[in-house]
Structure formats: C-alpha cells, structure tokens
Amino acid sequence: VSRFESITMAPPDPILGVSEAFRADTHEMKLNLGVGAYRTEELRPYVLSVVKKAENLMLERGEFKEYLPIEGLAAFNKATAELLLGADNPIIKQQRIATVQGLSGTGSLRLAAALIERYFPGAKVLISSPTWGNHKNIFNDARVPWSEYRYYDPKTVGLDFDGMISDIKAAPEGSFILLHGCAHNPTGIDPTPEQWEVIADVIQEKNHIPFFDVAYQGFASGSLDADASSVRLFAARGMELLVAQSYSKNLGLYAERIGAINVVCSSADAAARVKSQLKRIARPMYSNPPIHGARIVANVVGDPALFNEWKEEMELMAGRIKSVRQKLYDSICAKDKSEKDWSYILKQIGMFSFTGLNRAQSDNMTDKWHVYMTKDGRISLAGLSAAKCEYLADAIIDSFY
Numbered sequence: 001v002s003r004f005e006s007i008t009m010a011p012p013d014p015i016l017g018v019s020e021a022f023r024a025d026t027h028e029m030k031l032n033l034g035v036g037a038y039r040t041e042e043l044r045p046y047v048l049s050v051v052k053k054a055e056n057l058m059l060e061r062g063e064f065k066e067y068l069p070i071e072g073l074a075a076f077n078k079a080t081a082e083l084l085l086g087a088d089n090p091i092i093k094q095q096r097i098a099t100v101q102g103l104s105g106t107g108s109l110r111l112a113a114a115l116i117e118r119y120f121p122g123a124k125v126l127i128s129s130p131t132w133g134n135h136k137n138i139f140n141d142a143r144v145p146w147s148e149y150r151y152y153d154p155k156t157v158g159l160d161f162d163g164m165i166s167d168i169k170a171a172p173e174g175s176f177i178l179l180h181g182c183a184h185n186p187t188g189i190d191p192t193p194e195q196w197e198v199i200a201d202v203i204q205e206k207n208h209i210p211f212f213d214v215a216y217q218g219f220a221s222g223s224l225d226a227d228a229s230s231v232r233l234f235a236a237r238g239m240e241l242l243v244a245q246s247y248s249k250n251l252g253l254y255a256e257r258i259g260a261i262n263v264v265c266s267s268a269d270a271a272a273r274v275k276s277q278l279k280r281i282a283r284p285m286y287s288n289p290p291i292h293g294a295r296i297v298a299n300v301v302g303d304p305a306l307f308n309e310w311k312e313e314m315e316l317m318a319g320r321i322k323s324v325r326q327k328l329y330d331s332i333c334a335k336d337k338s339e340k341d342w343s344y345i346l347k348q349i350g351m352f353s354f355t356g357l358n359r360a361q362s363d364n365m366t367d368k369w370h371v372y373m374t375k376d377g378r379i380s381l382a383g384l385s386a387a388k389c390e391y392l393a394d395a396i397i398d399s400f401y
C-alpha cells in the first residue's frame with residue numbers, strides 16, 4: 001500500500017478545468033469561452049509584436065542568466081511603478097512606494113497575503129462577491145481570514161453599489177478591502193468614477209486599507225492611464241495602499257509569470273521597511289523571480305518606439321473585444337423576440353461578460369451547444385470571434401428560455 005494513500009484526488013480548477021474539458025470535446029462547433037486569455041479573430045493565441053522585437057533585442061545582446069536580487073529586476077520594478085502611478089507621480093520621487101517583482105499577479109497577491117498574515121494578525125480581507133476564483137484560495141492558503149462584500153446584483157446584472165458600501169462600512173476598522181482596479185473578473189462591471197470617490201471616502205472613514213488587484217491595466221479600455229485611474233485616485237488622496245500587478249493579459253506574458261506587488265506608504269522609511277520584509281517572505285518561498293518576462297517589460301517600456309507600439313497593440317486587443325461584444329449584443333437582439341433588456345452585455349468592460357446565465361443554463365451551453373464557460377455564467381469574449389457570434393447568440397437564447 002502506498003504511503004500517499006491518504007492523499008485524495010483534487011477537483012479540477014473551476015477556470016483552468018474548463019479548458020481541459022474543451023480539449024476533450026471533439027465537436028466541430030466547440031467554443032472555449034472559459035480561460036481569460038486573449039485570442040485573435042482566428043481564435044489563436046497572440047504574441048504581441050513588441051514582445052518579439054524585445055526578445056530579438058535581448059538575444060542580440062546575449063544577456064546573462066545570473067540570479068536576480070530577491071526583489072527582482074530593478075529596471076522592471078522602476079517601470080512597473082511608473083506605469084501604475086504615472087512616471088511623474090510625486091510618490092515615486094519621494095520613494096514612498098515599495099515594489100517587489102512577483103510571480104505574476106497570483107504570486108504578487110500571495111506575497112501581500114503573507115505580509116498581511118505576518119504583520120496584521122486578525123485583520124480580514126474583504127473580497128467582492130463574486131470575485132476571481134483564485135482569490136479565496138490565495139488567502140486561505142496564506143491563512144488570512146476573508147469575508148465578502150456585495151458586488152453583483154443579479155436583478156440588474158449590474159453593481160450592487162449600496163450593498164458594497166454598507167458591507168465595507170460594516171467591516172471591522174482597519175480591514176483590507178480587495179478591489180479590482182479595472183475590468184472586474186468575472187462580472188466585467190466596474191464602479192463609475194463618482195462611485196470610486198465614494199468607495200475611497202468610506203475606506204478612509206473606516207481607516208481600512210485599500211488593496212488593488214490590477215490584472216488588466218491598458219487591456220480593459222486600451223489606455224494604461226484610464227485603467228489605472230482608480231488606483232491613482234486613492235493614491236492622490238494620500239492613502240497608503242497595496243497594488244498587485246500582472247502582465248499576463250496586457251503584454252500577453254501569461255506563462256512568463258511576470259507581475260509585481262506595490263505598497264504605497266506614507267514615508268520612504270516605511271516603504272524601505274516594507275520592501276525588506278517582502279524580500280524576507282519571498283526568499284524562502286521561491287528565492288528570486290524569473291528574469292525573462294521582467295526584461296521584456298523593461299525593454300518595451302524603456303524604448304519610446306516599443307512603448308508606443310505596445311500602446312497601439314493594447315488598443316487593438318481592447319478594440320477587438322469591444323467590437324465582438326457589440327456584435328454579440330446585436331446578434332442576440334436580432335434573434336430574441338422577447339422584451340428582455342440585454343444592454344448589460346454592452347455596459348460591461350474588459351475580457352469578460354457576465355451573461356446572467358445560472359449554473360443549469362451554463363451547463364446547457366456546454367452540454368447542448370459545446371460552449372465552454374465557467375459555471376458562474378461568465379464568458380471570456382477574448383475567446384470569441386465575430387464569425388461565431390451568431391452561433392453563441394443562438395446558444396444563449398436557447399439556454400435562457
């Protein structure tokens with residue numbers, strides 16, 4: 001008998017498991033709207049041309065593969081903080097931001113969770129209901145207690161703003177409030193600028209600590225600055241805050257695992273101490289981060305021509321998703337004879353659309369129509385081509401009624 005007899009089979013991941021089921025399906029019309037990864041109109045993965053150019057540059061230079069410092073590549077850390085806050089943000093000159101390169105967004109969130117567990121015993125993290133499937137796992141494994149704030153209103157397929165505010169108000173003083181900087185996953189529903197102001201007010205009032213998860217900067221609207229406006233609003237108020245970043249989507253560096261954790265502090269001295277403890281957490285966890293993705297980001301941002309080309313490519317990606325969102329909406333409206341108002345599909349932003357389909361209806365999408373999506377009704381528009389919108393509209397209408 002094996003010594004590992006007590007280890008049971010783990011269930012498939014709610015998001016990544018969808019792709020496994022998709023691959024096993026042999027139906028010719030199958031459609032993978034599960035994982036949040038960008039696809040071209042031909043439904044193929046996309047390596048940005050600026051990434052290829054940067055990699056060619058790096059190959060020509062023949063760079064070393066020595067260990068990075070625990071905190072990562074300095075040029076990357078500088079670039080990522082400037083992208084987030086704006087290069088001319090006084091916080092950067094005042095050295096009030098602690099930036100540590102992390103293993104993409106997930107690893108950066110995990111470093112922050114470990115810091116909270118170690119230095120804020122008993123503090124809770126409030127996460128949106130619903131939220132990205134891995135948030136709960138990250139805080140559970142880091143032994144950080146969490147609870148949910150209301151976010152999605154199924155009646156309006158919109159934001160339950162009053163519920164969100166009252167839950168944040170009701171949380172114990174000094175809680176961490178996890179906020180999606182832009183392109184909320186899975187709902188695609190973002191607060192308006194006015195609502196962000198109120199969210200900042202209540203967080204300041206209750207002495208909470210804002211904790212942003214920024215996984216789609218530039219990818220949601222096509223503009224790096226617009227997509228960082230929520231974070232910059234809080235920073236401009238002089239609030240201390242945490243921000244996890246990821247370059248998986250906006251630079252297409254998914255498997256390179258490149259991101260960062262940023263902690264904006266009220267003084268340079270506090271930032272230095274926070275950075276030193278983030279390093280102390282990272283060292284026994286993975287010692288130091290991978291260099292390739294960090295160099296790509298540093299090279300793209302560091303070269304004005306490449307930086308501009310990257311911005312154009314982000315607008316292209318965001319643009320394709322916006323147009324396929326519009327085409328899906330038009331296809332549904334053309335087919336659906338009921339009075340149902342589907343405009344929520346247009347109001348949502350970013351890679352995902354929350355269709356409002358419940359679990360049974362989502363199952364029908366897969367079982368009958370071979371459309372693969374997460375069971376919460378989320379579809380990744382990045383995996384949809386204009387050519388497939390009619391078919392998807394038929395599937396959605398069939399599943400809804």
Ligand SMILES: Cc1ncc(COP(=O)(O)O)c(CNOCC(=O)O)c1O
Pocket residue numbers: 015034035036037103104105106107132180185213215245246247248254259
């Ligand atoms: C809100 C959020 N935070 C963090 C991340 C972290 O991504 P990564 O660790 O790749 O940077 C992601 C990426 N999710 O993409 C997979 C999916 O939802 O289908 C994310 O959506």
